[in-house]
């Protein structure tokens with residue numbers, strides 16, 4: 001035996017997961033909310049709808065326990081999403097990339113059911129098995145169809161336990177496979193003809209689907225299925241202040257979960273990244289005076305978060321421990337210039353026309369030029 005085997009950690013010694021689930025990270029908040037929550041809860045819900053909204057948007061509980069905001073945006077929109085889950089209609093979160101659809105879906109499932117992991121990742125290769133059930137073929141061959149040979153999908157598990165199932169990127173799933181959801185959503189049952197049986201959904205069961213209206217059109221959601229969903233559109237952050245707040249808080253969380261060496265939060269650099277993204281997205285400089293070309297990239301809040309996080313890693317490991325313009329420049333140019341020809345033209349124009357004249361942006365201008 002070589003020592004290599006010893007170096008491989010066993011699950012017991014492997015330590016913390018890289019990305020714990022929402023219900024793990026916010027377990028304390030969820031417990032405190034459940035204790036403070038005296039409003040009526042729909043069957044099988046861990047919290048009342050009011051407490052779920054408080055969990056998402058943040059607040060202070062009567063006993064003074066703070067609840068951190070997870071989603072920054074309109075209260076009404078979150079209320080509509082939560083109220084939908086308490087009805088017989090499913091919830092479809094729709095929006096351009098990086099508008100926190102998956103994030104909101106995970107937190108909703110964690111708050112409502114205490115479990116965000118009943119998840120189907122939609123792709124063009126998703127089969128009906130992933131939505132209904134499959135078989136353990138060894139047992140199927142040995143024993144014939146039986147309960148023990150059946151491999152339930154996350155949707156089936158959610159039906160049996162009265163929990164929320166999540167379907168990511170619903171519109172990437174081929175249309176005929178999507179249709180497997182119709183019976184589930186309208187009849188709340190999943191027939192298993194091989195066993196002459198069915199799984200009836202318990203109260204509390206519902207589905208949250210997400211779909212992205214940029215990468216692939218939502219038109220491929222059949223109208224029969226669409227009628228079974230309430231659609232909530234998640235917008236890009238309306239105000240620059242909100243976007244700066246989102247990026248700052250997420251970057252701080254990421255940096256601590258990645259255990260990056262501490263770098264002081266550099267609000268000016270974060271604000272600058274957000275400004276650049278918003279100006280390029282809208283095709284207009286912040287003062288409203290200069291029109292510019294928008295690049296093909298989405299430039300979502302999620303990308304702004306990763307530009308700043310990479311900048312922090314650069315600064316912590318290779319820089320002077322302060323987040324500098326040069327640390328964010330490389331990631332920023334990479335996020336903007338996705339198409340080496342047309343995006344490069346738009347970016348160069350933006351640098352010359354908008355960035356260069358700003359006196360307090362001189363270091364940033366130089367850093368971007370060096371990357372280019």
Ligand SMILES: Nc1ncnc2c1ncn2[C@@H]1O[C@H](COP(=O)(O)OP(=O)(O)OP(=O)(O)O)[C@@H](O)[C@H]1O
Nearest residue numbers: 070071072073097098099100101102103212301302
């Ligand atoms: N309004 C917001 N409030 C809080 N966080 C936000 C907001 N908008 C974006 N984010 C952050 O952006 C990140 C990415 O979000 P997420 O992956 O959920 O996007 P998405 O809409 O599912 O994108 P995609 O279409 O690419 O799947 C998350 O870390 C989330 O915290």
Ligand SMILES: [Mg+2]
Nearest residue numbers: 101102103210
């Ligand atoms: Mg997503």
